[in-house]
Amino acid sequence: MKSPQPRTHSASLTRALLRKPLGVVSAGVILVLILAALLAPWIAPYDPLAQNMLIARQGPSAGHWLGTDLLGRDLLTRLMYGGRDSLLGVAQGLGVMLIIAVPTGILAAYVRGWFDRAVLSIIDIVMSIPGILITLASLAIFSNSMLAAMVTVGVLASAAFTRVFRSAVLAQRQEPFVQAAVVTGLSTWLILLRHVLPQARGTILVQASLFGAATLGIQTGLSFLAFGPPPPAPTWGGMVAEAAAAIQSFPWMFIPTGGVIVIATLAFGLLGDALRDAAAEQVQVRPAPAQPGAAAAPASLVGTPDDDRMPRTDALLRVEDLSVTFGTEAPLTVVDRVSFDVKPGEIVGIVGESGSGKTVTALAAIGLLGRGGALSGGTITFDGKKISGDRAAMKEIRGSGIAYISQEPLIALDPSFTIGFQLIEVVRLHDKCSRRQARERALELLNSMRLADPERVFRSYPHQISGGMAQRVVIAKALAGRPQLLIADEPTTALDVTVQAEILSLLGSIRDETGMAIILVTHDWGVVAETCDRTVVMYAGQVVEEAEVRELINAPRHPYTRGLLASDPHGARRGDILPTIGGVVPPPGSWPAGCRFAARCKFAQPECRDQPIALADAGDGRMSRCIRVDALLEKVTA
């Protein structure tokens, strides 16, 4: 039986590292320092102990590249010899740490049970022991032996690193190839050796490199304090101490002696960073970035025909030609000239697959695009006042004019404060009332959310309530400012089916009681059919169809709407490929010049792909972005 193979890791990790200039330079610096130390007896220009007071305290020169020290010894030579001790110390500490931490961490994560618990308690104890003290104690006991000190450092540090390696393996233990290996009956040791260890190699290398930097700091620190080989033997730390003695009269000596420590520490640290980035790249499976190339012409706004529009009178919110881009250097258009409007008391659904731009459209309407998002065109008018591009006006209407509820109610509340605190905060903001009155109104709001025990919810923290309760709290928060329009971004997606229905009927009755309009962003036709009055269907950043809900569902006038309805995404997860429409929404940046749906459309003709298609009147007060509406209708009626 063939055992499942993990991806070959070592080769690709090295390759990923080689693409990082900083990583290559750091590894090179470490290599040069090691070679210089190893080969010092053969390549060092002078004798490290040869004194010559005639040339003492000199700056760099052709004869002495880094100058000379207080006794006229060549600094470069002494730094090369000093590296032997410091780098050996790093190797000793690192070796001991790895020998203890790697097997213990991997075993603890793999075997679990009592062994894991025992290891964890030992780690807790060792990590609370002051390491510097035990290190100094071992220096005292083993008569100033740097080896003893570095071994102690390695042993003490292995506690923290065991924990790191353990978590790394724990995360991998769940991966399919390890599970599959277990099922095929490989022995534990073989699984650990062939599957788990190679996977953990990235983490181990990163941590080893960072620990190398830390150990170097300890080693040079100890030799600075005059532990280890006594003078005149050269040590990096000892040379800094010598330089310190002449800080006023000969400051130059400070530069090369401190500099070599800084360079070596930086090299270890930066190598660790580069390894981490390289390892992270391996884990991420990156889809090829969408190139706005020749085949997929960028969604240029040049030469596109004007969309028909059906502005309705007395709209509460009017969105006209709204375009949104993301990114600063090469802004990517994600919403492309979207227009629609919402009347007071109306519930408008915005429907589409993931990536259609429906959520971004909704967020743009309240000016909450988030990092990197920007309005690149169009206007938003609320209650007769233009609010797009006017930060002050946008701020003014947030909460009191337009409110918003998000998809995941549990993370929509600040975890650090009670529900009561967060409700009172918003109530006081809008009502400018006393704390007492605010508390009363907050409880009233919770009450009107049909919660079983509003008092308890009021006192609770967000993590203590269920998702359905949390969504009611978020709605209560949104209603605190008595808004005229609520933007609900997939408000029921994260909830159980029964709770979904309750939340929807709650929203419906709020509309009936207060006359508040709602924009409901969703991909669920059940929600649309049950709740909405009008529906806007979006595809690849554009509106492709708009109509009254009944008409739209009974007789869609765009092939995409038809496909969406037929596939009935009830219960389908985000990102799932819908069964009746092959393919996925083209990502922003790779939108074709012609009809954006053509690639997935059964009715597509060559002319569909030739030029941009305009949103046009499709009869009966409906809009459709399709030039094949007739064919579509024929097919349906036939």
Place this chain on the structure above:
Amino acid sequence: MTMMIIRRLLMSLVLILVSTATIFVLMSFVPGDAALAILGENATPESVAYLREQLGLDLPLWTQYANWTAGLFQGDLGTSIYSGEPVTKLLAARMGLTFSLMLGSTIAIAVLGVLIGLASALREGWIGRTIDALSLVGFALPSFWIAIVLVGIFAVGLKMFPATGYTPPAAGVGPWLTSLVLPVTAMSLSGITVIAKQMRDSVRRELDRDYVRVLRSTGVSEPRIVLLHVVRNASIPTTTLIGLMAVGALSGAVFIENVFVLPGLGSLVTSAAARQDLPVILGIGVAFTAIVILINLVVDIAYVSLNPKVRQSR
């Protein structure tokens, strides 16, 4: 909360015993001992044996440890082999300085690190890039090197602060603070960059969370969102790291006290290690462990009171 403190205190007893027992076990590996160290290599075997008996070094190791532990519970940590002074007296005389250094540097690290981190999270650009560069330098520059440079510039050069030595608070608060400025600065610099970086990342992460978007949608003002909600949540992971920095300040104090010739526990333990003065090392072991435990206790209490999820489950 009370349970946690009691558990911590019991744990602290275990820790003190473990760390001192470690030192005793290490001692068993080597032939030399205090008697030899006091009398020197040339002492007669008879006199060494006599002193061994006097010091109790002829007893089995576990008996020595039991005796030492019994002394610990009576507040007796033995006497220094080198000076003959009681260890408790040495500790009492030097504890205050080390504590001032640690407290000062921890406060500097926490306050400046959080402020700089917050500023750089809110303003991208040069502050962020400067912190990135400085945190690399702070990571790579050994604190003892920074300390000497500070002395060179501010004490020897500009004569703004004393180069070495310590003025106890009894001699005036001003001179006391002045004598602490350079050591505390040298101890804090790298920690400030670590905390600033962590705080910046936490604040950025919090700013991208859904609750911030929802708060903005309700009209809550941006300063209130940042200073109340975001800082509160971002400070939870930062607290843990500040605790680690405070524990690290213990090793920092060892180096810094030596550079600035300050009579604290750090310089005492260094000289005790150089003279193989084990009773003093053991005594400082008790003191250091107690300090680490105290820091961890404070961090735990802070963490629990900041994080309702943990608070409720206790």
